[in-house]
Amino acid sequence: xxxxxxxxxxxxxxxxxxxxxxxxxxxxxxxxxxxxxxxxxxxxxxxxxxxxxxxxxxxxxxxxxxxxxxxxxxxxxxxxxxxxxxxxxxxxxxxxxxxxxxxxxxxxxxxxxxxxxxxxxxxxxxxxxxxxxxxxxxxxxxxxxxxxxxxxxxxxxxxxxxxxxxxxxxxxxxxxxxxxxxxxxxxxxxxxxxxxxxxxxxxxxxxxxxxxxxxxxxxxxxxxxxxxxxxxxxxxxxxxxxxxxxxxxxxxxxxxxxxxxxxxxxxxxxxxxxxxxxxxxxxxxxxxxxxxxxxxxxxxxxxxxxxxxxxxxxxxxxxxxxxxxxxxxxxxxxxxxxxxxxxxxxxxxxxxxxxxxx
Amino acid sequence: xxxxxxxxxxxxxxxxxxxxxxxxxxxxxxxxxxxxxxxxxxxxxxxxxxxxxxxxxxxxxxxxxxxxxxxxxx
Amino acid sequence: xxxxxxxxxxxxxxxxxxxxxxxxxxxxxxxxxxxxxxxxxxxxxxxxxxxxxxxxxxxxxxxxxxxxxxxxxxxxxxxxxxxxxxxxxxxxxxxxxxxxxxxxxxxxxxxxxxxxxxxxxxxxxxxxxxxxxxxxxxxxxxxxxxxxxxxxxxxxxxxxxxxxxxxxxxxxxxxxxxxxxxxxxxxxxxxxxxxxxxxxxxxxxxxxxxxxxxxxxxxxxxxxxxxxxxxxxxxxxxxxxxxxxxxxxxxxxxxxxxxxxxxxxxxxx
Numbered sequence: 001x002x003x004x005x006x007x008x009x010x011x012x013x014x015x016x017x018x019x020x021x022x023x024x025x026x027x028x029x030x031x032x033x034x035x036x037x038x039x040x041x042x043x044x045x046x047x048x049x050x051x052x053x054x055x056x057x058x059x060x061x062x063x064x065x066x067x068x069x070x071x072x073x074x075x076x077x078x079x080x081x082x083x084x085x086x087x088x089x090x091x092x093x094x095x096x097x098x099x100x101x102x103x104x105x106x107x108x109x110x111x112x113x114x115x116x117x118x119x120x121x122x123x124x125x126x127x128x129x130x131x132x133x134x135x136x137x138x139x140x141x142x143x144x145x146x147x148x149x150x151x152x153x154x155x156x157x158x159x160x161x162x163x164x165x166x167x168x169x170x171x172x173x174x175x176x177x178x179x180x181x182x183x184x185x186x187x188x189x190x191x192x193x194x195x196x197x198x199x200x201x202x203x204x205x206x207x208x209x210x211x212x213x214x215x216x217x218x219x220x221x222x223x224x225x226x227x228x229x230x231x232x233x234x235x236x237x238x239x240x241x242x243x244x245x246x247x248x249x250x251x252x253x254x255x256x257x258x259x260x261x262x263x264x265x266x267x268x269x270x271x272x273x274x275x276x277x278x279x280x281x282x283x284x285x286x287x288x289x290x291x292x293x294x295x296x297x298x299x300x301x302x303x304x305x306x307x308x309x310x311x312x313x314x315x316x317x318x319x320x321x322x323x324x325x326x327x328x329x330x331x332x333x334x335x336x337x338x339x340x341x342x343x344x345x346x347x348x349x350x351x352x353x354x355x356x357x358x
Numbered sequence: 359x360x361x362x363x364x365x366x367x368x369x370x371x372x373x374x375x376x377x378x379x380x381x382x383x384x385x386x387x388x389x390x391x392x393x394x395x396x397x398x399x400x401x402x403x404x405x406x407x408x409x410x411x412x413x414x415x416x417x418x419x420x421x422x423x424x425x426x427x428x429x430x431x432x
Numbered sequence: 433x434x435x436x437x438x439x440x441x442x443x444x445x446x447x448x449x450x451x452x453x454x455x456x457x458x459x460x461x462x463x464x465x466x467x468x469x470x471x472x473x474x475x476x477x478x479x480x481x482x483x484x485x486x487x488x489x490x491x492x493x494x495x496x497x498x499x500x501x502x503x504x505x506x507x508x509x510x511x512x513x514x515x516x517x518x519x520x521x522x523x524x525x526x527x528x529x530x531x532x533x534x535x536x537x538x539x540x541x542x543x544x545x546x547x548x549x550x551x552x553x554x555x556x557x558x559x560x561x562x563x564x565x566x567x568x569x570x571x572x573x574x575x576x577x578x579x580x581x582x583x584x585x586x587x588x589x590x591x592x593x594x595x596x597x598x599x600x601x602x603x604x605x606x607x608x609x610x611x612x613x614x615x616x617x618x619x620x621x622x623x624x625x626x627x628x629x630x631x632x633x634x635x636x637x638x639x640x641x642x643x644x645x646x647x648x649x650x651x652x653x654x655x656x657x658x659x660x661x662x663x664x665x666x667x668x669x670x671x672x673x674x675x676x677x678x679x680x681x682x683x684x685x686x687x688x689x690x691x692x693x694x695x696x697x698x699x700x701x
Contacts, residue, residue, distance in 0.1 A: 067519055
């Protein structure tokens with residue numbers, strides 16, 4: 001059993017990063033995720049593991065610092081919230097284009113624009129469908145607990161390095177701010193330069209006689225197309241191997257909630273209330289938003305009388321749910337927007353009105 | 359008495375004929391050749407080799423590093 | 433001179449100048465006479481002479497010198513437009529014993545990347561920043577840069593830069609010289625043999641400053657863009673001397689070490 005603590009989701013990101021042997025964190029303050037960098041600054045990991053922690057001048061600089069560090073084969077990360085994540089999109093596109101591993105945490109909040117500082121899931125589309133320019137994807141992990149905030153840091157780095165791809169932890173203000181019991185991961189030492197050379201020596205820029213160049217630029221469009229094909233194959237491989245999801249009370253379910261992050265927890269309460277009324281409803285929770293568990297949802301979903309996608313946005317994941325079940329099952333949507341978290345009652349009410357009583 | 363003599367070799371294929379070496383040369387050793395390389399540039403050559411003192415001015419200002427300079431006491 | 437005499441001179445032991453071994457054999461994409469070529473060569477020569485090839489990481493920008501990585505035989509990262517100092521900051525902090533340099537043009541550094549260069553210099557990152565200022569955007573076809581002189585005609589100021597419409601030319605090197613994190617800020621050029629040698633000395637000094645952890649070294653190279661200016665390379669050099677040097681005078685703006693952090697403590701004591 002690892003060390004148990006009562007911590008905020010944001011604080012856990014910082015602690016997990018230190019314990020995962022992360023080499024560098026570069027960030028810029030934004031509510032509701034500022035505790036990530038604050039916790040790191042209090043913890044002073046540079047004294048403990050040698051980890052670099054730097055407050056950058058902007059999110060734009062942060063993500064480009066991540067690009068610089070990732071190009072060296074280092075484990076580097078940043079965190080932000082929705083408006084800051086938008087600013088990082090150019091850099092994320094470059095990271096994806098140059099096939100660099102890194103972790104970006106987005107503790108999302110309501111928008112558009114400056115929006116609100118309350119929790120939201122309105123970044124689903126910009127995280128899962130690209131966000132920046134060009135054809136690319138990032139791996140997107142959606143934690144629904146402080147424990148998963150801890151667990152997904154190391155997981156995100158593992159996946160990022162396995163596939164040389166940016167991995168995003170798409171959290172929200174509720175998970176970031178809430179305090180829960182968490183079992184912390186064990187410490188993993190930072191890799192030595194020799195270890196990095198062994199693992200990434202054919203591409204990383206640590207200084208070498210190899211003339212390693214990290215770039216996303218290619219003026220010859222036939223070669224650029226080949227690069228796109230290579231990326232596409234990588235995304236297909238990820239989609240085949242890395243789908244993660246959770247099913248809850250689906251064995252006898254006639255109806256299904258599909259929800260990720262905070263919303264999945266609300267749905268669990270709604271399920272409890274529904275079952276007291278005799279409505280057999282279960283939950284399908286995508287843990288990876290990219291790759292989306294399309295096949296798994298298809299198999300499960302097609303057994304249902306109806307499905308409701310529950311989201312803290314105006315309906316961003318619902319299209320993926322409809323595509324998964326190929327529109328063979330009625331798919332409804334229940335959302336709250338602008339920083340409002342739906343209550344279990346209103347979710348249940350929506351289920352009854354939109355699906356059960358129809 | 360020994361005399362300092364220089365000579366330059368221009369990498370003809372890499373030369374873009376910009377002419378910066380021509381004006382940098384204090385002895386007017388270099389000029390455009392009047393011929394072109396495979397990339398269409400009127401490359402530079404020694405037109406007055408006897409005057410070359412191997413001072414390296416031409417090579418120093420050459421943006422494409424196409425000039426090798428020799429210097430010897432003869 | 434007879435062929436025999438020439439042969440006598442052209443012996444390997446008589447070579448007094450040749451292409452740096454750190455310059456790769458490919459032909460640079462730059463226009464004939466472009467200052468980038470000379471500046472690249474000087475960086476290559478300095479890295480070669482200091483024997484730090486395998487400890488050096490270059491960061492190339494967006495603009496004409498985006499392909500700098502094709503020419504100098506060290507490890508390189510190609511940055512998004514303006515962000516080279518952010519990349520360099522991370523690289524240097526993660527690899528403090530390596531040598532890190534950025535290479536940027538005036539659009540990249542003084543316009544879209546103004547925030548990154550000012551903050552990197554203000555933090556006193558131990559890096560070398562090379563700033564090639566030819567007062568124009570070359571790669572995109574000769575548009576106005578932040579450093580374009582008033583009255584200068586470009587693709588986006590076809591009647592000349594007008595202060596009311598376009599603002600003033602920016603002396604960003606003077607701004608940078610005021611930042612406490614910089615140790616060495618200088619403005620040089622590469623149009624004459626003497627100027628080239630001075631610039632090489634400046635670059636060498638900057639790399640040595642990095643070794644001694646003195647702070648940020650910043651070298652502006654006032655340059656030409658004969659294609660963008662639409663004049664031949666020789667006239668471009670003359671135009672630069674007659675006009676750009678008046679507004680961007682050559683010489684050292686700062687040569688010391690970054691500010692002593694102790695001297696900043698008095699304000700809250």
